[in-house]
Amino acid sequence: MQPSSRGMGMASSLNGISHASAAAAHAALRELQNGHGLQAPFDHAGGGVGHDDFLNQMLSSLPSAWAELGNPRPAWVPPSDDPAAGQRLFGAGRAGESAEEMQYDESLLLANRLRQHQISGGRSPTGEAMMLQLSCSGQQQMLSGLLPLPLTLGSAPSADSPNPTGGDGLYNGFGGSLQLAESVNQQSFHHPQSAPMPGQNFGAAPPAAEAGQTPAASALASAGGGSGPPRQRVRARRGQATDPHSIAERLRRERIAERMKALQELVPNANKTDKASMLDEIIDYVKFLQLQVKVLSMSRLGGAAAVAPRVADTASEGQSGAGRDGANGGAAGSSDSLTVTEHQVAKMMEEDMGSAMQYLQGKGLCLMPISLASAISSATAGHLGHGLVPGVLPPPNPSGDAPSSPGVSALTGQSTMAADATMDGIAASKCLSSK
Amino acid sequence: MQATKSFEQAFLKHLLRGCRLSAVSYKSMSLQERKSAIKLSADVAMASARGGRKWTRGLITKLSKEDEHRSFLQLILGTEYGRLTKPCHGSWKIPRSKKIVRRSLRVCSRRKNNLRAPHGVKSSVLARTLVEKRTHALKRLVPGVESLDGYSLLDETLDYVISLRAQVDLMQKLLTTFEASKLGALSKCTLPERKASFVGK
Numbered sequence: 001m002q003p004s005s006r007g008m009g010m011a012s013s014l015n016g017i018s019h020a021s022a023a024a025a026h027a028a029l030r031e032l033q034n035g036h037g038l039q040a041p042f043d044h045a046g047g048g049v050g051h052d053d054f055l056n057q058m059l060s061s062l063p064s065a066w067a068e069l070g071n072p073r074p075a076w077v078p079p080s081d082d083p084a085a086g087q088r089l090f091g092a093g094r095a096g097e098s099a100e101e102m103q104y105d106e107s108l109l110l111a112n113r114l115r116q117h118q119i120s121g122g123r124s125p126t127g128e129a130m131m132l133q134l135s136c137s138g139q140q141q142m143l144s145g146l147l148p149l150p151l152t153l154g155s156a157p158s159a160d161s162p163n164p165t166g167g168d169g170l171y172n173g174f175g176g177s178l179q180l181a182e183s184v185n186q187q188s189f190h191h192p193q194s195a196p197m198p199g200q201n202f203g204a205a206p207p208a209a210e211a212g213q214t215p216a217a218s219a220l221a222s223a224g225g226g227s228g229p230p231r232q233r234v235r236a237r238r239g240q241a242t243d244p245h246s247i248a249e250r251l252r253r254e255r256i257a258e259r260m261k262a263l264q265e266l267v268p269n270a271n272k273t274d275k276a277s278m279l280d281e282i283i284d285y286v287k288f289l290q291l292q293v294k295v296l297s298m299s300r301l302g303g304a305a306a307v308a309p310r311v312a313d314t315a316s317e318g319q320s321g322a323g324r325d326g327a328n329g330g331a332a333g334s335s336d337s338l339t340v341t342e343h344q345v346a347k348m349m350e351e352d353m354g355s356a357m358q359y360l361q362g363k364g365l366c367l368m369p370i371s372l373a374s375a376i377s378s379a380t381a382g383h384l385g386h387g388l389v390p391g392v393l394p395p396p397n398p399s400g401d402a403p404s405s406p407g408v409s410a411l412t413g414q415s416t417m418a419a420d421a422t423m424d425g426i427a428a429s430k431c432l433s434s435k
Numbered sequence: 436m437q438a439t440k441s442f443e444q445a446f447l448k449h450l451l452r453g454c455r456l457s458a459v460s461y462k463s464m465s466l467q468e469r470k471s472a473i474k475l476s477a478d479v480a481m482a483s484a485r486g487g488r489k490w491t492r493g494l495i496t497k498l499s500k501e502d503e504h505r506s507f508l509q510l511i512l513g514t515e516y517g518r519l520t521k522p523c524h525g526s527w528k529i530p531r532s533k534k535i536v537r538r539s540l541r542v543c544s545r546r547k548n549n550l551r552a553p554h555g556v557k558s559s560v561l562a563r564t565l566v567e568k569r570t571h572a573l574k575r576l577v578p579g580v581e582s583l584d585g586y587s588l589l590d591e592t593l594d595y596v597i598s599l600r601a602q603v604d605l606m607q608k609l610l611t612t613f614e615a616s617k618l619g620a621l622s623k624c625t626l627p628e629r630k631a632s633f634v635g636k
Contacts, residue, residue, distance in 0.1 A: 275566055283569060286592070297473035
């Protein structure tokens with residue numbers, strides 16, 4: 001398995017690839033053909049490394065804002081050696097809060113303990129040792145609390161860095177939790193003997209989290225308006241209520257606002273300040289993406305995935321014919337109105353493109369190339385669609401108007417145009433006029 | 436915000452495996468069967484590639500409700516399947532209490548509305564109802580977030596949206612890759628020409 005993949009890699013590099021994915025895809029198909037495909041689902045190290053070569057080449061063009069974060073890293077550092085990483089672990093245990101906020105909680109907790117020690121007249125060295133021990137045990141608790149998190153398949157053999165590079169503090173929380181979830185699952189993969197720990201510590205972890213929260217609140221309340229250990233973000237302003245309930249409320253609202261901001265980055269056309277309309281956009285976008293998946297699965301994906309890439313002309317024609325016949329047969333049994341529409345359009349595109357377009361327009365739909373649909377639906381520029389049939393112009397897209405553009409959904413069908421043997425994807429977009 | 440490379444690799448691997456496993460072919464399957472088979476493979480691939488989130492668990496539970504999918508899921512997921520579909524201990528209590536809470540809220544709001552009707556509808560109540568309605572709609576869309584609230588709901592939604600986008604992206608790229616290879620096979624052009632016809636890098 002290994003030598004074959006390396007041989008593939010060398011062959012690909014010999015070709016002098018600039019468009020790596022095409023050749024890599026060929027290599028991938030060839031390898032699949034050779035019956036390589038089925039591996040054990042949890043073959044982490046072997047499967048991951050073995051597939052890394054051609055999948056890497058295939059995906060080398062995929063834009064990734066976390067490319068630098070996904071770089072292979074030396075072994076994951078256990079929490080006792082790296083208190084900074086441990087703090088972030090602690091944060092990850094609280095489901096993706098930002099690193100600063102966790103440092104704030106941690107330092108408040110420690111500050112509280114220190115104050116207690118000072119009050120009780122404890123000696124400083126032991127107090128410090130106790131604090132360190134507390135932080136370490138806290139980290140360990142959170143670590144073990146994370147272990148019961150269920151599966152990951154195919155996590156990268158090398159753990160991702162727990163230290164997201166500066167800049168996007170907004171994504172710290174999610175980035176931290178995502179990578180730490182992977183690295184923690186990595187940890188579970190490497191240390192199966194720590195399994196008994198979760199049993200006794202998982203119950204302790206939530207109380208530890210709760211205990212962490214209330215001393216923080218009380219510490220804030222007691223600090224009043226002046227000195228005390230250095231605070232991070234939240235500070236009780238003059239004239240504002242310092243009781244723990246309103247502070248917890250404020251923290252909760254800030255966290256929700258932070259999540260909303262992150263979602264705003266993702267969802268297109270989401271410049272709404274209102275919570276309700278923001279939720280509206282999110283709902284529409286999720287529906288749109290789910291529909292896109294459904295449509296993509298109706299395309300030629302499956303046949304190509306299962307069959308050898310080198311197909312003769314006649315065979316491909318036969319395939320598309322069988323697909324169309326299946327469409328006619330399947331239309332009767334489908335209850336989904338959209339599916340029926342799609343089948344109708346696929347049928348009509350056979351005979352006469354013009355009548356198909358008229359039918360679509362009667363339903364408030366229009367035809368557009370996949371690339372345009374992708375460009376409208378997402379802000380990413382790296383779309384790959386050669387959906388334009390030569391000689392056929394897409395009609396002006398009425399869904400480009402501002403109010404309804406979030407509701408654009410892409411319908412991918414297949415068409416064989418006249419004497420043209422090339423298979424293209426044509427996307428029909430549906431404007432959701434009513435919200 | 437993009438999905439990580441390991442997610443993409445795991446997704447592609449599982450998708451291709453699932454397609455082969457369900458023996459998707461043009462000759463033997465209709466469009467509907469093919470569509471549901473591929474969609475099933477894609478969903479399982481997405482859920483298994485992502486790992487341990489509430490929505491992944493909910494998605495797999497929802498998929499395993501159909502009897503015919505269960506054998507497929509067991510083959511793909513292996514040992515993980517039993518672990519995932521085992522009902523979560525913590526979530527048992529919450530649905531029941533939420534029903535009671537919801538019922539009491541409804542009664543309270545009805546009483547409040549009856550009292551407030553002469554004064555007109557308060558904007559805060561209206562705003563809250565709007566947000567509630569949309570929250571319920573969102574809960575119907577994202578699998579497995581029934582019992583979540585506020586921050587956790589948004590967190591799961593964020594994760595789900597990222598994974599969906601990655602899924603769509605990868606499937607589109609896979610599709611164009613396959614079509615490009617088929618195009619190359621049909622027209623029998625050389626490799627550089629095939630690469631040149633590959634649009635949009």
